[in-house]
Amino acid sequence: xxxxxxxxxxxxxxxxxxxxxxxxxxxxxxxxxxxxxxxxxxxxxxxxxxxxxxxxxxxxxxxxxxxxxxxxxxxxxxxxxxxxxxxxxxxxxxxxxxxxxxxxxxxxxxxxxxxxxxxxxxxxxxxxxxxxxxxxxxxxxxxxxxxxxxxxxxxxxxxxxxxxxxxxxxxxxxxxxxxxxxxxxxxxxxxxxxxxxxxxxxxxxxxxxxxxxxxxxxxxxxxxxxxxxxxxxxxxxxxxxxxxxxxxxxxxxxxxxxx
Amino acid sequence: xxxxxxxxxxxxxxxxxxxxxxxxxxxxxxxxxxxxxxxxxxxxxxxxxxxxxxxxxxxxxxxxxxxxxxxxxxxxxxxxxxxxxxxxxxxxxxxxxxxxxxxxxxxxxxxxxxxxxxxxxxxxxxxxxxxxxxxxxxxxxxxxxxxxxxxxxxxxxxxxxxxxxxxxxxxxxxxxxxxxxxxxxxx
Numbered sequence: 001x002x003x004x005x006x007x008x009x010x011x012x013x014x015x016x017x018x019x020x021x022x023x024x025x026x027x028x029x030x031x032x033x034x035x036x037x038x039x040x041x042x043x044x045x046x047x048x049x050x051x052x053x054x055x056x057x058x059x060x061x062x063x064x065x066x067x068x069x070x071x072x073x074x075x076x077x078x079x080x081x082x083x084x085x086x087x088x089x090x091x092x093x094x095x096x097x098x099x100x101x102x103x104x105x106x107x108x109x110x111x112x113x114x115x116x117x118x119x120x121x122x123x124x125x126x127x128x129x130x131x132x133x134x135x136x137x138x139x140x141x142x143x144x145x146x147x148x149x150x151x152x153x154x155x156x157x158x159x160x161x162x163x164x165x166x167x168x169x170x171x172x173x174x175x176x177x178x179x180x181x182x183x184x185x186x187x188x189x190x191x192x193x194x195x196x197x198x199x200x201x202x203x204x205x206x207x208x209x210x211x212x213x214x215x216x217x218x219x220x221x222x223x224x225x226x227x228x229x230x231x232x233x234x235x236x237x238x239x240x241x242x243x244x245x246x247x248x249x250x251x252x253x254x255x256x257x258x259x
Numbered sequence: 260x261x262x263x264x265x266x267x268x269x270x271x272x273x274x275x276x277x278x279x280x281x282x283x284x285x286x287x288x289x290x291x292x293x294x295x296x297x298x299x300x301x302x303x304x305x306x307x308x309x310x311x312x313x314x315x316x317x318x319x320x321x322x323x324x325x326x327x328x329x330x331x332x333x334x335x336x337x338x339x340x341x342x343x344x345x346x347x348x349x350x351x352x353x354x355x356x357x358x359x360x361x362x363x364x365x366x367x368x369x370x371x372x373x374x375x376x377x378x379x380x381x382x383x384x385x386x387x388x389x390x391x392x393x394x395x396x397x398x399x400x401x402x403x404x405x406x407x408x409x410x411x412x413x414x415x416x417x418x419x420x421x422x423x424x425x426x427x428x429x430x431x432x433x434x435x436x437x438x439x440x441x442x443x444x445x446x
Contacts, residue, residue, distance in 0.1 A: 005431040008438075012403040014381050015388075017292055019284030023301060027280055027308050033273055078277050108271045 025080050035076075036085030037068065042095045042159055043189060044182055049157075050076070051087050055104030059157045061178065075156050076109045091160075098126030098190055100160045109156065113139075117151040124165040127191040128220040128252065131169040138253070153177065165190075169206070171198030192220055200234070207235040207254050209246045216241045221252035261328050269320045276312055283329065286405050287336045293388055293400045295340035303343060307336040330411040333401065337415060383441075387434045395430030402427050 019027075028034045037050040039062045046062035050072055057079075058072050069081055094100040101122050107115050116139040123138075124130050135148045152163040155177060164183045168174045171194060176183035187194060200206075200219055208224040209216035212231040217224035235241050238255035241248070248255050264282065268275030284304075291303035311332055315323070388396055388404075394416075401412040402423065412427075413420045 004435055005428070008431055008435055009403045011380065011384060012388075012399070013406065015289065015293060015385060015404045016406070017285050017288030017290075017300075019280070019288055019304070023288070023304065024280060024284060026301075027284075027305050028277060030305060030309065031273075031276065031312055033277055077274055078281070079274075080277075108274055 025082065028080055034080045034082055035072075036082055037072075038083070038085065038087060040087065040092060040095070043098075043186060044159070044178060047159070049087055049091070050081060051085070052079075052106060054106035054108070055088060056091065056157050056160050057106040057109070059160060075154070095159055098162070100162065101125075103160050105157050105160060107156070110154070113141075113144075113147065114151040114154055117148050118155055118161045118163070121152065121155075121161055121163055121166060124162055125222065126162075126165075127222060128218065129165045129167045129187065129192055129194075129197070130218060130220075130252075132166055132174070133169060134218075134253075135166055137255075149175065159186075165192075167194070167197075169201065171195075171201045203234075204236055205234040206237055207241060209233040209235055209241065209244075214246055215249050216246040216254060217249040218252045218254050221249055221254075223249055223251060264328065265323055265326070268315060269323055272312075272315055276315070279311070279328070279332075280308060283332050286329070286333060289405050290333060290336040290400070291340060293385070293404055294337060294397060295343060299343060303336070303339050306339045307332070310335050310339065327411070327414070330407065330414040333405065333407060333411070334415045337397070337401075383438070384434070387437055391430050391433060395426045395433065398423050398426035399430040399434075403431075 025034055032053045035050040035052045035057050037048055037058075039046055039048045041047075044061070047059055048062045048068045049056055050058040050068075058076050060068060060071055062068075065083070072081055088104055091103055094103050107118060110118070117135055120135055120138045132145045132148045132152075133142070135152075136142050136145045139148075141147070148166075152166055153175060155161055155163045158164065158177045164176055164186050166174070167187075173180050173183045173187065173194060184194065197219055200208075205219075207216045208219045208221075208227060210224075210227040210231045211233055212227075215223065216233075216235055233244075233246075235244070235246070238248075241255070264275060264278055266275075267278060287304050287307050288300060291297075291300035291307070295303050314335075318326075388400060391399065397416055398412060401407045401415055402409065407415065409420050409423050413423045416423065
C-alpha cells in the first residue's frame with residue numbers, strides 16, 4: 001500500500017463503532033440478561049433485592065444504589081442492573097412467613113459446590129435448624145464441614161435461602177452474613193429455642209426420639225417438638241438410635257446420606 | 260483473551276454472553292452501520308447478538324472450543340445485513356469509478372448521528388465507502404474500519420487472503436482518487 005493509502009486506512013479507523021450503554025442494556029434485556037432491583041421490607045428491615053426471569057439473584061440490606069451495585073458486581077458478576085420492575089410473585093409474603101422454599105432463585109454465579117450447599121439448605125423449614133455437618137452429609141461430602149460454612153457465607157440470597165437456619169453442632173448460632181446477632185434474632189422470631197439446643201448438646205445429646213412412633217429426629221424438627229414427655233427419649237448419636245431400633249425421621253433426615 | 264471468554268461461556272452461557280456483548284459490541288455496530296443501512300443499525304446489531312446467543316445455546320463445549328469468536332460474530336453481522344438488503348430488494352448503488360468526483364450522485368447519506376462530532380472528513384469517508392463496489396466495501400470495512408486481520412477478513416468473506424488484499428487495495432485506491440478529484444488532501 002502506498003503512503004497515502006496507509007493514511008487513508010488510518011483515517012478509516014475513525015469510523016469504528018461503539019455500543020452505547022442504552023443499546024447494551026437493550027440487547028441484554030432482549031435476552032433476559034439484565035437484572036432489576038427494588039427495595040422491600042423483610043423481617044430484618046429494608047433490603048434491596050435483584051432479580052431476573054430465572055429468579056432472585058441477590059439480596060442485601062438496603063444501603064445505597066451504588067453500594068448495592070458494587071456488592072452485586074463482586075458477588076454476581078457483570079450483568080447490568082437497572083432499578084424498577086416487580087420481584088417474583090409471592091416474595092414479600094414468603095419472606096414474612098419464612099416459607100421461602102418455592103421462591104425461584106438464580107444461582108448461576110456460584111460454583112457447583114456452593115449451589116449444592118445452598119440447594120440443600122432450602123430444605124430446612126421455618127422454625128427448625130440443622131448443623132453444618134448435616135448439610136455436608138446431604139451433599140455427599142461429610143468431611144467438608146468448613147467448606148460448607150464458607151459456601152453459606154457466599155449465599156447471594158440470604159433470607160430467601162435460609163442459611164441462617166444452619167448452626168453449629170453445639171447449638172451456638174455460628175456466623176452469618178448479616179452478623180451473628182441478627183442470626184439469633186431471626187431464629188428466635190422463627191420460634192427456634194437455641195438455648196434448649198445448646199443445653200441438649202451440653203448434656204451430650206444430638207437427637208430426640210419417640211417411643212410411640214419409633215422415630216428419631218433433630219431436636220428442632222417439628223415432629224420432635226410434638227413428642228409428649230412420656231414418650232420422649234434423648235439419644236447421643238445415630239449409632240445409639242440404630243441400636244435401640246429407632247428409624248430416622250423422613251422429614252428432618254437426622255442421619256442423612258446424599259441423594 | 261478469547262479463551263477466557265470461551266471458558267466463561269462454557270461455564271454459564273448467560274454469564275459469558277454479557278462479556279461477549281461488551282467485547283464485540285463495537286465491532287457489530289461498525290459492521291451494521293458501514294455494511295448496512297445506518298438507520299437500521301440498532302436493529303441489525305440486536306439481531307446479530309440474538310442469533311449469536313441462539314447459536315451458542317445449541318453448542319456443547321467442543322463446538323464452542325472450535326469457534327474463532329471474532330470472525331464468527333462478524334460473519335453473523337454481515338449475514339444479517341445482507342439478508343436485510345436482500346429483503347428490501349436490490350440496493351441502489353452508484354459504483355465509484357477511478358476519478359469520480361465526490362460531489363453529486365450521492366444516493367444515500369449516512370445518518371449524521373453515527374459520525375463522531377468534530378471528526379472532519381469522516382462523513383465523506385462513510386459516503387465513499389457506501390459507493391464502493393460491494394466486495395471492495397466489505398473488504399475495506401472489515402480490514403480497516405473494524406480492524407480484522409487479513410486472515411479473519413478472508414474467513415468472514417469466504418474468499419482467499421489474496422483476494423482480500425487486492426479488494427482492499429482497489430477499494431482504497433478508488434477512495435483516494437475520489438478524494439483527490441474533489442480536491443481534498445488525504446493526509
